[in-house]
Amino acid sequence: MTDRPLLTRSEICAAVRALGVRPGGVLMFHTRMSALGHVVGGADSIILALQDAVGPQGTLMVLTGWDDDPFELEHWETARQQAYLRELPAFDPKVSASARGMGTLPERLRTWPGALRSDHPECSVAALGPAARHLIHPHPAHDAFGADTPLSRLVALDGQVLMLGAPLDTITLLHHAETVAAAGPKIRVTYRMPVLEGGERVWRDFRDINSSSGAYDYTKLAPAGVDPFEFLARCALSAGVGTAGLVGMGESHLFEARALVRFAVDWLERTFPAHAGLTNPAES
Numbered sequence: 001m002t003d004r005p006l007l008t009r010s011e012i013c014a015a016v017r018a019l020g021v022r023p024g025g026v027l028m029f030h031t032r033m034s035a036l037g038h039v040v041g042g043a044d045s046i047i048l049a050l051q052d053a054v055g056p057q058g059t060l061m062v063l064t065g066w067d068d069d070p071f072e073l074e075h076w077e078t079a080r081q082q083a084y085l086r087e088l089p090a091f092d093p094k095v096s097a098s099a100r101g102m103g104t105l106p107e108r109l110r111t112w113p114g115a116l117r118s119d120h121p122e123c124s125v126a127a128l129g130p131a132a133r134h135l136i137h138p139h140p141a142h143d144a145f146g147a148d149t150p151l152s153r154l155v156a157l158d159g160q161v162l163m164l165g166a167p168l169d170t171i172t173l174l175h176h177a178e179t180v181a182a183a184g185p186k187i188r189v190t191y192r193m194p195v196l197e198g199g200e201r202v203w204r205d206f207r208d209i210n211s212s213s214g215a216y217d218y219t220k221l222a223p224a225g226v227d228p229f230e231f232l233a234r235c236a237l238s239a240g241v242g243t244a245g246l247v248g249m250g251e252s253h254l255f256e257a258r259a260l261v262r263f264a265v266d267w268l269e270r271t272f273p274a275h276a277g278l279t280n281p282a283e284s
Contacts, residue, residue, distance in 0.1 A: 005037040006246035012039070012049035013249040015163060016095050019113025023055040026131055028257070029062055031105040031177035035165030035250035039102045043108040046164070052096065061154060063172045064106045064123050066091055070213070071191050090194040090201040098126075112278030118150055121193040122206060131157060141243035142207045145172075146179035159257045165250025168234065168255075169227035173257055175266035177206075178215035179263040183272040186215050236263045 021027060029050060039045050050060055067089075069199035089096075094117070098107040100192050110117055110126040117126045127135045127150075135150050135157075145151055151173055154161075161173050178186070187210040194201050209215035214228060222231035233253070236242055241263045242255040 005249060006040055007037040009045040009052070010050045012036075012046060012247060013052040015245065016050065016053045016159045016164070016252070016254070018086045018244050019162070019247075019252060020243050021050075021053045021160060021254060022058075022160055023053070024057040025054060026059045026061060026129075026135065026154055026157045027054050027162055028154055028159060029060065029105070029162040029164055030166035030170050031103055031164040031174070032166045032250065033104060036248035037250070039248070043245070046105060047108055047112060050162075054129070057130060059127055059135065060109060061125055061127040061132075061135055061150070061159070062109045063102060064110050064117060064124045064126045066124065066193075067097040067099050069099070069122060070193065071122060073192060076157040085203070088194055090196045090277060091119075091124075092196060093117040093119045093124060096121075097220075113183045119195075120144045120206075121195060123208075123211075134261045141204070143179055143206055144206070145175040145211065149176070151176035152180075155257045155261055161257055161260065162224065163253040163255075164247055165252055167227075167230065168253065169230040171229055171233055171255070171260075173255075173260060174229050174232060174264055175209065175211050175215070177261045177268060178211075180261075181265045181268040181272075183268040184274050184275040185272075187213075187217070188215075216268065221271065232264055232267060233260075235267065236260055239263060 027050060031046060033039060054060065070088060071224050073081055073084060109115055109128055114125050115128040116132045116136050117123045118136035120139040123144040125136060135153050139149060154170055161171060188207065190205055190207050191211045192203050192205055194203050218228035222228045237244060241259050242253050244253050
């Protein structure tokens with residue numbers, strides 16, 4: 001028997017509706033299931049509860065990534081590099097597992113009947129619902145968080161971001177703000193991934209902001225021990241952008257995607273003044 005409070009599908013639905021989740025909308029979610037309590041039915045109940053909350057005309061979206069991806073290949077020792085270069089299967093959005101570090105829910109949504117997944121190996125998203133195909137395609141190889149990407153379409157569709165017991169430093173949408181902000185200098189990376197082209201495995205270069213340790217030099221901006229994304233998200237909450245409440249035992253937050261991007265872009269542009277001539281492609 002568990003000694004943690006029980007949490008049911010209907011209770012989750014009621015709690016996220018109380019936070020402000022809208023029926024018929026697009027909802028991107030991040031979840032730390034262990035923070036919520038003992039969920040009756042586990043990951044399945046969470047997906048079902050979120051479907052209940054957005055209704056049949058609503059769409060769910062989640063970052064999936066790719067389990068065991070070779071993002072840091074160039075830093076590995078030689079034998080490991082060679083093994084991956086020889087035999088790592090190409091990324092296939094239909095079968096490649098979601099990154100385990102993102103928890104149980106991304107893989108559960110990815111494998112849910114009717115779910116679709118974008119074809120970017122490092123930054124892929126899965127979506128389920130009427131807007132799923134529009135959200136996931138296309139997903140550019142470069143600047144995968146920027147313009148004409150799943151995240152930009154989330155904003156354009158007036159979507160919401162739900163942090164369901166998840167820590168604020170995991171808000172993927174803030175990478176979109178980092179990308180589109182007219183701020184600088186931006187820290188960028190190039191990495192290689194095996195993908196399918198014409199049915200063949202091909203190693204391909206990808207270029208993007210540094211989403212691993214930050215697109216900007218955040219040193220000394222946030223209080224000691226506080227992740228810059230958490231700091232930025234809490235600044236947004238203090239400014240009235242987003243709501244907070246409990247879902248089960250878990251502190252949870254809901255953000256309007258457009259409002260959060262506007263706040264973050266403004267914060268980044270004030271904190272990291274742009275070089276002359278840069279323009280701001282952020283959504284109006």
